[in-house]
Amino acid sequence: MNICRFEDRLAGQARVLTDLRERITACRKEELAEAFARIEAARKRGEWVALLLDYELGEWFEPTLDSEDRTGSNTMRPLLTALAYGQMTIEQPWSDSPENHARVAAMAPLIERDDYIGRIKRIREWIRQGDVYQVNATFPMQVEIEGDSQSLYKKIANKHPVSYAAYIEDNDRTVLSFSPELFLLRQGDTLTTKPMKGTAPRSTDPGQDRLLGENLLRSAKNRAENLMIVDLLRNDLGRVALPGTVVARPLFSLEQYPSVWTMTSTVTANLKPDTTFEAILRALFPCGSVTGAPKIAAMQRIRQTEPEQRGLYCGSIGWMAPNGDFALNVAIRTLVIRDHGATYNVGGGIVFDSDPSQEWEECHWKSRVLSNNPPELIETMLADENGKIERLEEHLDRLEKSSRQLNYACPERSKLKNDIRENVLKTIEKEPQPKSNDTPAIQSQRYRVRLLLDRSGHVSIESARLADLTAMPLVSIATTRLNSHQALLRHKTTYRPWYADTTGWLTKHPEFFDLLFLNEREELCEGSRSNVYIEKNGEWITPPLECGLLGGAVRQHLLATGQVKQGVLTLEDLHTPGARIRLSNGLRGWFDVSFRDPSLLPGDFLP
Numbered sequence: 001m002n003i004c005r006f007e008d009r010l011a012g013q014a015r016v017l018t019d020l021r022e023r024i025t026a027c028r029k030e031e032l033a034e035a036f037a038r039i040e041a042a043r044k045r046g047e048w049v050a051l052l053l054d055y056e057l058g059e060w061f062e063p064t065l066d067s068e069d070r071t072g073s074n075t076m077r078p079l080l081t082a083l084a085y086g087q088m089t090i091e092q093p094w095s096d097s098p099e100n101h102a103r104v105a106a107m108a109p110l111i112e113r114d115d116y117i118g119r120i121k122r123i124r125e126w127i128r129q130g131d132v133y134q135v136n137a138t139f140p141m142q143v144e145i146e147g148d149s150q151s152l153y154k155k156i157a158n159k160h161p162v163s164y165a166a167y168i169e170d171n172d173r174t175v176l177s178f179s180p181e182l183f184l185l186r187q188g189d190t191l192t193t194k195p196m197k198g199t200a201p202r203s204t205d206p207g208q209d210r211l212l213g214e215n216l217l218r219s220a221k222n223r224a225e226n227l228m229i230v231d232l233l234r235n236d237l238g239r240v241a242l243p244g245t246v247v248a249r250p251l252f253s254l255e256q257y258p259s260v261w262t263m264t265s266t267v268t269a270n271l272k273p274d275t276t277f278e279a280i281l282r283a284l285f286p287c288g289s290v291t292g293a294p295k296i297a298a299m300q301r302i303r304q305t306e307p308e309q310r311g312l313y314c315g316s317i318g319w320m321a322p323n324g325d326f327a328l329n330v331a332i333r334t335l336v337i338r339d340h341g342a343t344y345n346v347g348g349g350i351v352f353d354s355d356p357s358q359e360w361e362e363c364h365w366k367s368r369v370l371s372n373n374p375p376e377l378i379e380t381m382l383a384d385e386n387g388k389i390e391r392l393e394e395h396l397d398r399l400e401k402s403s404r405q406l407n408y409a410c411p412e413r414s415k416l417k418n419d420i421r422e423n424v425l426k427t428i429e430k431e432p433q434p435k436s437n438d439t440p441a442i443q444s445q446r447y448r449v450r451l452l453l454d455r456s457g458h459v460s461i462e463s464a465r466l467a468d469l470t471a472m473p474l475v476s477i478a479t480t481r482l483n484s485h486q487a488l489l490r491h492k493t494t495y496r497p498w499y500a501d502t503t504g505w506l507t508k509h510p511e512f513f514d515l516l517f518l519n520e521r522e523e524l525c526e527g528s529r530s531n532v533y534i535e536k537n538g539e540w541i542t543p544p545l546e547c548g549l550l551g552g553a554v555r556q557h558l559l560a561t562g563q564v565k566q567g568v569l570t571l572e573d574l575h576t577p578g579a580r581i582r583l584s585n586g587l588r589g590w591f592d593v594s595f596r597d598p599s600l601l602p603g604d605f606l607p
Contacts, residue, residue: 003150003169004050004083006319006327007093009161014093015319017048019086023171025078029060035080036278039320042084049320050083050168051328052175055310058286058299065299077311081170088321094167096158102147103155104371106495107344108487110308111139113360113405119305120356126301127352134228135292135301137359138347140308141367142487144495149174149337160258160369164329166317174337177317178369180257181264181330183287184280184316188325189271191237191280195229195289196330197349198222198263201365202256213261217254222263225349226252230265232288232295239283241269259369277326287330290314292349312336313345333369341483344370364407375495376452377402381553382587383447383463387424392417394553395586399453402491409457416451416459423461424449431465448587452494466587473513475527475583476596477571478502479606484519484548492550499528501607513593514583515606516574519548524569530583531555533564533590534573540564540582541573554584 004017022042026035042049057079059065109116116139123135145152153167153176162180169175182194200216203209216222230248237246246269255262271280291314292298313336318328335344346363379399382390389395396413403410411419424447431445448466453459482489482498496503502515506528514527526532526549533542542558544566545551558564573579574595584590598606 002083003167004085005094005167006050007157007165007167008163009093009157009165010163012093014091015048016089016091017050017083017085017087017319018089020083021047021086022084024080024082024084026057026080027076027078032060032080032278035082036276039082039084039277042082043320043322043324046322047084047086048088048322050085051316051318051320051326052081052083052168052170052312053281053285053316053328053331054079054312055286055290055314055331057281057315058291059303061282061285062296062299064296065303083168083170093165094154094157096154100147100151100155102145102151103373104143104152105146105497106144106375106488106493107141107367107371108406108491109139109141109363110343110487116360117356120350120354120359122305123301123350124352124354124356127350132297132301133293134225134349134351135298135305136290136314136347137302137350138290138306138310138314138345139363140313140343140345142485143335143342143344143370144488144497145337145342149176152176156370162257162333164318164327166329168317172338175312175317175334176337177329177331177334179317179329179331179333180255180262181287181289181332183318183328183330184284185327186271186280186325189273190268191241191271192266192268193233193237193284193287194264194266195226195233195287196255196262196264197226197229197289199348199362199366200261202259202261213254213256216261216263217252221351221353223252225351226263226265228293229289229349230267232293233267233284236284236288236295237267237269240271240275240280242272245270260366277320277324285316286314287316289349290330290332290347310345311343313343314347333366335370341485361407374406374455375493376454377406377408378492378494379451379453380492380586381420381449381451382466382589383424383449385428385445385447387421387428389420389424389449390589391553391557391586392420394556398492398551398553398556399451402493403453406455406491408453408455410453411457411459419459420449420451420461424463427463427465469513469588469591471511473583473591473593474511474596475514475516475581475593476512476601476606477574477598478515478517478528479598480517482517482519482525482548484521484523484525484546486548489525489548489550490545496528502528505607512596513588518571522570523547524571524573525549527583530585530588532569533558533582533584534569534576535580535582536567536573541567541569543567543569552584553586554590558584558590 007014164179166177181196185192251265316328320326446466449463531552
């Protein structure tokens with residue numbers, strides 16, 4: 001079933017389009033003329049048209065930007081999609097219910113923090129040289145969802161009501177847009193744009209919250225950015241407006257939403273007679289608030305610094321009525337869900353005095369419109385009877401790296417060390433004292449230490465005695481395949497659904513230490529709680545991170561000391577007669593295991 005809804009949750013109404021008649025697309029620049037003609041024909045037939053316009057469509061409108069390497073004939077992804085419907089009804093926006101448990105379970109950026117900061121520094125250098133005044137810098141985030149897309153939309157849209165929300169099911173994608181920003185509104189011959197430039201987080205403390213809003217409104221930096229984009233849009237509007245009708249009023253309006261304060265300005269113009277929808281898009285698309293200034297130069301710099309296409313993000317989503325009126329949002333705060341995963345992009349305008357680290361943090365808190373309850377980071381460590389942690393520095397290195405990448409607050413290293421040691425020593429003190437005739441092996445105890453860190457920086461630590469392995473551990477192959485592009489595999493968090501079945505199975509089969517996972521290319525990755533190594537030609541080889549795995553502290557130590565090397569491993573390596581296999585994790589170190597071929601096990605034995 002195709003569902004298409006445009007919800008103005010501030011006005012309390014939704015335009016619901018039904019009876020899909022036609023799907024119009026343009027996958028190549030040469031197809032644009034026909035696509036616009038078909039949109040116009042559908043409108044004249046009395047049909048309502050839903051519009052989904054990718055950011056890269058704007059590159060087709062500008063000869064200096066159009067090139068085969070970004071949007072050439074080899075791609076079949078449409079940059080313009082129009083869905084023509086026979087009916088439109090006005091309804092109430094969807095409501096939510098307490099029984100709705102859909103949620104965004106986890107998110108991870110698809111760019112390394114250091115790479116993003118390098119990108120911002122490069123942009124600032126261009127600004128210093130006078131090439132541009134501002135560039136909008138963005139990146140995608142991988143999103144993990146629990147529940148169906150419709151339920152997720154209802155939950156987020158009710159928590160974060162905006163005027164330009166949309167829920168659209170289109171072929172293999174479902175679009176959930178929670179955009180508060182108007183790109184273009186046509187009412188008769190009047191065209192209105194309302195750029196949003198300048199944001200600040202909200203606070204649960206009323207006084208602090210009010211101060212955050214006031215500071216945004218007074219911010220010289222944000223007002224300058226806002227005015228820069230207003231001037232850009234006034235210029236763009238002037239290409240299709242009657243002379244003297246472009247008006248910017250009001251400027252610098254403060255708007256509040258559940259998660260952010262925003263600064264907007266409004267620009268209106270009267271259109272020249274017989275101005276077409278295509279002419280309007282060619283003059284203004286994409287919105288200057290998501291490019292920078294000067295617009296063409298900024299878009300050129302975006303192409304140089306963002307190798308991945310933005311897609312629908314920073315493009316536009318909206319509707320067109322049979323009389324030619326239309327409303328298009330700026331497709332920010334937009335989640336695109338496909339069978340192979342979901343993507344949510346974030347970004348912001350960069351000027352010369354932008355601080356790269358602060359921009360990284362701002363991008364992350366902009367993503368909180370989707371979720372305020374992300375998973376916790378985990379470190380599992382081994383302590384001896386004196387409270388000393390093995391490879392503590394490596395564990396804390398990984399924790400801090402994940403904290404920076406996922407934008408979690410993290411206490412100072414010295415405090416973490418003290419808290420860990422105190423927790424372990426308290427656990428040891430509570431242990432029964434060994435009797436004098438106990439053997440040294442019994443007196444020597446080891447402890448499992450589990451540290452959890454949430455996004456706010458709160459740390460919880462648990463420790464308990466660790467049981468010894470009693471025999472040569474067994475391993476086999478899991479039936480599930482990992483996705484090597486899953487960004488969260490690189491971070492140890494409490495969100496690990498791909499290992500859930502294996503974890504439960506291992507508790508029932510203690511003779512097996514772990515199950516090993518392959519990726520979509522049939523490459524060996526890791527176990528559910530260990531890294532894996534195979535000896536080949538006298539050298540120990542472990543899969544590289546690109547295969548899709550967590551870089552364990554022991555693995556890092558073995559690589560740093562030259563005891564192992566990285567290389568792609570396959571099932572064939574596991575099946576090599578006499579192959580030596582080892583696993584490693586923070587509790588057990590580096591140890592030998594025995595492989596059991598799944599073909600020799602009962603058919604329903606493995607999960």
